[in-house]
Amino acid sequence: MPSSPDPSQSQPSQHDSPHLTSSENGQNLCPEQLQREKKVKTLQASINDLQSQTQQLEGEIAEVKAKLKNDPSITVKRHIRLLHDYNEIKDVGQGLMGLIAEARGMRQIEVQREFGIGEKD
Numbered sequence: 540m541p542s543s544p545d546p547s548q549s550q551p552s553q554h555d556s557p558h559l560t561s562s563e564n565g566q567n568l569c570p571e572q573l574q575r576e577k578k579v580k581t582l583q584a585s586i587n588d589l590q591s592q593t594q595q596l597e598g599e600i601a602e603v604k605a606k607l608k609n610d611p612s613i614t615v616k617r618h619i620r621l622l623h624d625y626n627e628i629k630d631v632g633q634g635l636m637g638l639i640a641e642a643r644g645m646r647q648i649e650v651q652r653e654f655g656i657g658e659k660d
Contacts, residue, residue, distance in 0.1 A: 568576070636654065640647040648658065
């Protein structure tokens with residue numbers, strides 16, 4: 540006589556309960572757990588995407604830095620030196636215009652205008 544299956548040996552399937560669904564790893568999960576798994580997968584995908592974007596941007600930064608002519612600190616030092624040279628030349632020029640103004644008995648601003656130099660130059 541055929542024996543009926545022993546209920547203690549049967550394993551629940553997703554068909555046994557309408558509220559349980561099988562996950563990828565074969566576990567039966569309730570809807571809340573499935574939703575949580577879905578959110579985790581979405582967040583992991585977002586993290587992977589952001590990490591990829593970060594790597595891409597870091598690569599672009601490295602390329603731009605490689606294309607720079609000089610190290611920024613070298614450029615700043617050069618600009619400071621050039622500004623110092625400019626100021627020395629300007630001081631000499633103003634001194635000469637002061638001598639010219641004194642020799643002519645004029646104000647220095649009048650000599651500057653004569654040479655085409657504005658008040659803010």
